[in-house]
Amino acid sequence: MIVFDLACAHAHVFEAWFGSSDDYESQRTRGLVACPICGSAEVAKAVMAPNVGAKSNQLVPSRPAGPTRPMPMPMMAGGDGPAPAEIKQMLTAMAQMQAKALEKSEDVGHGFASEARAIHDGDAPDRVIHGQATIADARALVEDGIGVMPLPFPIVPPEQLQ
Numbered sequence: 001m002i003v004f005d006l007a008c009a010h011a012h013v014f015e016a017w018f019g020s021s022d023d024y025e026s027q028r029t030r031g032l033v034a035c036p037i038c039g040s041a042e043v044a045k046a047v048m049a050p051n052v053g054a055k056s057n058q059l060v061p062s063r064p065a066g067p068t069r070p071m072p073m074p075m076m077a078g079g080d081g082p083a084p085a086e087i088k089q090m091l092t093a094m095a096q097m098q099a100k101a102l103e104k105s106e107d108v109g110h111g112f113a114s115e116a117r118a119i120h121d122g123d124a125p126d127r128v129i130h131g132q133a134t135i136a137d138a139r140a141l142v143e144d145g146i147g148v149m150p151l152p153f154p155i156v157p158p159e160q161l162q
Contacts, residue, residue, distance in 0.1 A: 001154075008035035009042035013084060014091065017154050036091060036152070095153045102155065105130045113137035120146045130155070 004024060007013045012035050018024040024045075027033050034041045105128040108115045112131030118124035130151065133141070141148045 005046040006033070006035075006043050007046035008038060008040040010035070010038050010040055012037040012040075012087075013046050014087070019154075037087060098151060098153050098155075102130060104128060107131055113141060116141055116146055116148060117144070120144075 001017050002020060002024075003015055003017050005013060006016050014036055016024075016033065018027070024033070028043060031041050033043045035043060108129045108131040110132050112129065113133045115124060115129055115131070116133075119126055119129070133148070138148055138150070
């Protein structure tokens, strides 16, 4: 997984996790990456300080106190709305809630659409599931009255945790 600092056209800065740089580009070009604050799909990588370790044979220079990157511009004129630190805390809390909910959910991987349909039709045991589906498959499920929703934060598939 790779974490990028992203910024939308309205100067909202947020973090997003992707499997690779190519995954980020693919999702961005398909309009799947949006600002969690305003919903804008005009998103680009923000300037961020890389976290690169020093060579083992070199001294690590002391870092000055303070932020490692410039603070983002205020969200709204006049300072209305939550500060970036508060937004980051809220997003972290939401990610933790998602993780807790997923503990009681079965990962069905790429078979999500067919398994959700089977549960809906009574051909599979009723249970909470999560997994991957194409946009077309998700739309078809919704059109057929099968309740599905995207997760707000990406998850790491179990096979990648090993």
